[in-house]
Amino acid sequence: MIGFELTEEQSVYVRTAREFARTRMAPYAAELDRREESFFDWDIVRRFAEADLLGLPIPADYGGAGVDYLTAALVSEELGAGCAGMTVIAGTTWLALISIMLVGSDEQKARYLPRICEAGGRLAALASTETEAGSDIAAMRTTAARRGDCYVLNGAKHYITNAGLADFYVVFATTDPAKRHAGINAFIVDGDSKGLSMGRIEDKMGLRASRNAELILEEVEVPAENLLGEEGTGFLVLMQTLDTARPCLGAISVGLARAAFEAALSHARTREQYGRPLIENQGVSFMLADMATDIDAARLLTWRAAWLTDRAMDSTRASSMSKVCTTETAERVCSQAIDLFGAVAYSRDLPLEKYLRDAKAMTIYEGANLIQRIIISSAL
Ligand SMILES: Cc1cc2nc3c(=O)[nH]c(=O)nc-3n(C[C@H](O)[C@H](O)[C@H](O)COP(=O)(O)OP(=O)(O)OC[C@H]3O[C@@H](n4cnc5c(N)ncnc54)[C@H](O)[C@@H]3O)c2cc1C
Known part of the structure; x- marks a missing residue:
């Protein structure tokens, strides 16, 4: 059977992560986007650590929250809506941790996993x-x-x-x-x-x-x-790690797309041209309908991939599908959001152009999308 209700614990994680993204990430996003490459803001790492986000997937025995990958994906969506750039700092840490959790010896797990859960914040x-x-x-x-x-x-x-x-x-x-x-x-x-x-x-x-x-x-x-x-066996370790992590990467892209969509929806409701709000034009409302549908479809693919991963079932094809769909949805929705805003979104005063730049990276890393298509097509 398939159910879409979140557990009480998952709902709490989502609410907490949403609030964290709204108050502890989004307000700093524009400033960090403009930083010099050599500057790195350790405050975000400290904030992640205070919120116990860096050790989210680490089993409780090693000091982490021990959440399943579906919950980690739910949290990733919320963080991605706050700032994808900050989220990948934690997401990449999880990537390294996943390798150790998947194939590490007891000694390796005991030595390295707890470090990331320590106060102050450490990265991998x-x-x-x-x-x-x-x-x-x-x-x-x-x-x-x-x-x-x-x-x-x-x-x-x-x-x-x-x-x-x-x-x-x-x-x-x-x-x-x-x-x-x-x-x-x-x-x-x-x-x-x-x-x-x-x-x-x-x-x-x-x-x-x-x-x-x-x-x-x-x-x-x-x-x-x-x-x-x-x-x-290193190649296998890498492939298994990426398969496992891709639903979370996909979820960051869903969050990014959602942030752009919500901004566009709000703008279309309030911006008036020709004497009426943009949204009262059917062409605009259909565009918003497509954006909302695409985001939901992308989210469902990440949930399926995470669900399979949590059950140790073969998730390779599903993970690659979620990666392709979520990242390309994010790129398209961020671009459509700019279309709906017009000139103001082309400026750096609004976060829309940053969303689009961030979305582009997601199509490349953790395996470029054409490579994901090779994985999917070879499994057909
Ligand atoms: C923001 C960001 C963060 C990253 N972080 C990390 C990290 O933490 N650790 C790490 O190890 N790497 C990291 N990377 C690197 C990333 O994993 C690689 O960029 C990615 O694997 C693609 O490799 P490439 O850039 O060399 O492209 P190439 O391999 O040169 O590919 C270029 C293009 O050709 C396509 N292509 C290649 N071969 C084929 C083929 N046989 N058939 C069809 N198409 C093909 C690719 O899909 C791609 O579109 C990061 C990259 C980015 C952009």
């Missing part, structure tokens, strides 16, 4: 992408060579969210580039490891509250016990 990050290895992950050139009790990592990752800020990283490196996927391994790398440094910070189009930068690894010694999962 996941580093796979390289300049020559984006969608084609198996082309990565960052190497891991076994030396005694350690693996020694050398290479450079780029466009890494939370780079230079994270307490620890889940880093993907190959023990043998010729083996392609089968050579890839996942490691937990402490942020203060010798030889680990941050390179160029990206001057991004959107999601500017978050930081993306190069992560440079020069002779970084990683204890062998920090290998995540079996040797040679």
Whole structure:
């Protein structure tokens, strides 16, 4: 059976997250969007920590809230409506945590998961992408060579969210580039490891509250016990992690689309041209109807993907569908909202143009949408 009622606990999470987004995120969004790339606002991390949002999916045994992925998606939608850029700071932390929760040993979980729940706020990050290895992950050139009790990592990752800020990283490196996927391994790398440094910070189009930068690894010694999962299974770890996390990424996009839609609806009700509110023109009301329908459809796909994930059922196709639908809905709805506002929304005085810039990023990261279409079509 399928039901759409939220549990009492989920309703409380939604209400709390909505209030958090309204009071603790949205008021700062424009300012952080205009910041210099080198500036990072740790206050948002502290606010996330105070609200226990960073450890949301971490099991209670390790100090987290231990919510299921459907609840995490519900919260992600609310935060995404507040500011997608700030939300991905927490979302990327969850991404790294998910790898550890999925395949980490008891010792790895006990060592790393509680750190993120500590007072004050700490971040995590996941580093796979390289300049020559984006969608084609198996082309990565960052190497891991076994030396005694350690693996020694050398290479450079780029466009890494939370780079230079994270307490620890889940880093993907190959023990043998010729083996392609089968050579890839996942490691937990402490942020203060010798030889680990941050390179160029990206001057991004959107999601500017978050930081993306190069992560440079020069002779970084990683204890062998920090290998995540079996040797040679890193590609699988990454795919499982992304499948699991995509409903939350999708939900951020739903929140972003909802924020743009709500602004457009309110504007269409109050803005008068030709002696009547915009919404009294059927063309405008139909456009709003399409936007609302698209957002609902996108939301339902994220809920299904999260529901499957929570039941440990195969969610790969559903997660990719939710990623494609939600992110492209967000891009389209944000653009339509600007259409309904006209010139005022083209200015930075309103958040609409930021919404559109933020939405574009969502179609690219955690697996670009054309790659999601490959995953979906190969499952048909
Ligand atoms: C805001 C943001 C945050 C990010 N954060 C992280 C992070 O925290 N960690 C991390 O590791 N990475 C991160 N990334 C990188 C992201 O995962 C990659 O950008 C993404 O995987 C795509 O890789 P690419 O940019 O190299 O594009 P490419 O792989 O060069 O692809 C370019 C285009 O070609 C398409 N394409 C490629 N191959 C095929 C094919 N075989 N068939 C059809 N189409 C194809 C792609 O879909 C895409 O549209 C982030 C990126 C962004 C924009």
